[in-house]
Amino acid sequence: MIQTDMFCFQCEQTAGGKGCTKVGVCGKDSRVATLQDLLLYQLKGIAYLGSKILAEGKKIDEGTTKFMMDALFSTLTNVNFDEKRFVRYILEADSVKENLKNQVSNLDNLPAAVYYRPPEDVEKMIADGKKVGILADDIDEDIRSLRELLIYGLKGMAAYAHHAYRLGYKDIEVNNFFFTALANTLDSNLSADELYNLCMELGKKNFKCMEILDKAHTKTFGHPQPTEVLISRKKGPFIIVSGHDLKDLKELLEQTEGKGINIYTHGEMLPAHGYPELKKYKHLVGNYGGAWQDQQKEFDGIPGCILMTTNCLQKPRDSYKDRIFTTGVVGFDGVAHIEEVNGKKDFTPIIQKALELGGWQEDEEEKKILVGFAHNTVLGVANKIIEAVKSGQIKHFFLIGGCDGAKPGRNYYTEFAEKTPKDTLILTLACGKYRFNKKDFGIVAEFPRLLDVGQCNDAYSAIIIAIELAKAFGVDVNELPLTLVLSWFEQKAVAILLTLLSLGIKNIYLGPSLPAFVSPNILQVLVERFNIKPISNPENDLNEILSKK
Incomplete structure (x- = not known):
């Protein structure tokens, strides 16, 4: 293994659009970044053992699965910056791994991550972490790109699985995929096609995961209402x-x-x-x-x-x-x-x-916004929406949403929303909506022009709305008068993008910049297969979209 300094390029704001090498733009220091790398290495070892257990027809215990999803979640951007917590995760991972070893019939000729035992001294941990980071092995750029795409998608799915699990909901196929997919990142013989297929499979598994989370939320708290x-x-x-x-x-x-x-x-x-x-x-x-x-x-x-x-x-x-x-x-x-x-x-x-x-000393003048347009609400008035489309009252749907962030370029989404014609309807979700959700977009065909679908966790709602409307119109989703204009920031957005692609959804406008971890060749594949479009400027993109109606 090659000794490397900190290197992280998992989020949209990564330094110079290439990678953070001294300190994360998110604020994590090189020590925490390196401990996260070592934790991920530990999780790969756990995953490999878990995949062996599954291959032998046995089950992975629930405690191991919960640790896997929580530990992966802890390495997402802007989640955990606490060095001591990562030391504990790494040591706990060692205990989990040793327990799994006792359940595997043959421990010969396995990847080094399986046999690795961490030191208890944090400085030695950091030294080890520098040997197992993203650039630690000399592999093909496209293989690394797909491998990281898979890992970041797994991190995002881990967040959704974590939330569902806390409410008592889980899915064995989703849970097992964490182990089989992450184990494959240790296989240096996998081809680009095989890794690509794993990324598409992750998209499908994440769709199932988001469905489970939607069920967890709605069964526990009821269906959102306007x-x-x-x-x-x-x-x-x-x-x-x-x-x-x-x-x-x-x-x-x-x-x-x-x-x-x-x-x-x-x-x-x-x-x-x-x-x-x-x-x-x-x-x-x-x-x-x-x-x-x-x-x-x-x-x-x-x-x-x-x-x-x-x-x-x-x-x-x-x-x-x-x-x-x-x-x-x-x-x-x-x-x-x-x-x-x-x-x-x-x-x-x-x-x-x-x-x-003690709190605030006086009330402010009241101002209010409207939320609560998840799939149950929107599909409850689907007939009215369909009639409004057929009568020409609603000419187009835009899903404008995703992550927000501090880097310049995100005012695009504000301007885009403001420039959408009055006879169009805007769906939005995740924190990207804060760019425009306090603006008054008026009414179209008795509906508020801006419908807040929910959190990034509620991307499932937006997808279901699109799928059900396509069924009602008797067309493919890609034939709907619908355009997805998405902003991405971290790894949950990666998981959602893979879900959209795995469902065959095309013509997505993506920004404010493209992922640094996607190599030019892999980007070209995604453009050719799904016609992913980098955003340009609101006026040009809107003209392009509406000219194809």
């Missing part, structure tokens, strides 16, 4: 809940009920207001702020607390480091962390801190 959400402040103590984990939000709502604390959603938690079992809590009063990348200025010195439940964490400023709390796989050195014990979390520390801080 709901007005306050986006201005109310007087009194408060806690802002960010991320994606609805179970965490529900437990916090239960524990704060009657205590005089207002709960606000932030970022990807905004769609929570549409769920009947969440919005019944009267102290879930509204949504605060915008997308994740604005949190440092929005949280700066606020007289309340923040709970980060999943990814989207930035390095906290000193002005609010004493009032931000993490939970689940999220972590930052020096930030208070709330652990789950026997399936429950005790939010007393953040509740007490919020009461101590």
Whole structure:
């Protein structure tokens, strides 16, 4: 293995569009990055043993599966920056791996990742991590590109599987795929075609995973309903809940009920207001702020607390480091962390801190936006939508959504949304919507022109809407008057893109820049097979799209 310094190019904002080599643009330092590389190496060893167990007709125990998805999730962009937590993950991975070895009948001639045993000293761990990073082996650029595409897709799917699992929902095929797919990244004999096929298979498995998560959410909290959400402040103590984990939000709502604390959603938690079992809590009063990348200025010195439940964490400023709390796989050195014990979390520390801080001193003028247009709601009025299309009232559908980010170029999505004709309808989801979701787009054919489908986790809803509308019109999805204009940032977006491609969906406009980990040859393949288009400028892209109607 070749010794390398830090190298990471898994997210859209990676330095120079090539890779972070000294410190991550996300804020992780080289030590954490290297420990993440070593953890991934450990997970590959676990995956290989797991694939052997499956090949022998045996089952992988639930604890191992849960560790796999949580550990993968911890390495996503903007999730965990805590060096100590990664040391614990690496040592726990060693215990998991040793347990699996006892279940495999033959341990001869297996990859080095299977036999590796980490030292307990963190400096030695970091030295080992530098030997197993992305550039540690000398392989073909296209093979590396497809291998990393597969790994990032698995990381994204791990996040979705984690959320479903917390609500008691899982799928054995999805769970087993983590092991068989990740094990294949250790096989130096796999061809580009074989790795490409694995990426497409991941897309299909992720579609199943998102279906399970949708079921977990709707069975637990009810189907989202169109709901007005306050986006201005109310007087009194408060806690802002960010991320994606609805179970965490529900437990916090239960524990704060009657205590005089207002709960606000932030970022990807905004769609929570549409769920009947969440919005019944009267102290879930509204949504605060915008997308994740604005949190440092929005949280700066606020007289309340923040709970980060999943990814989207930035390095906290000193002005609010004493009032931000993490939970689940999220972590930052020096930030208070709330652990789950026997399936429950005790939010007393953040509740007490919020009461101590006192909150805002007066109400702001009320402003509201509309959320809650998931597949159940939209398809409930499908007949009216179809009639509006047939009568010419609705000429085109745009899905404008995905991840937001700090790098220049994302104002494209604001301008694009603003320039869409008045006889078109916009679906949006994920935090990319914060570029335009507080603007008034008016009405088309009795529908709000902007329909908020939900979190990035709710991409399943958008896909189902497209599939069902295509069935109703008797056409292929690609023949619908529908264009996907997507922004990507991290690994969940990679998993969703692979899902869209695996379903044969074409003509996607993608930006603000193309993935650094996709080699020119692999990009060419994706362009030829799926006609993926890099965004240019809103006016040109809109003219191109609408000229083909």
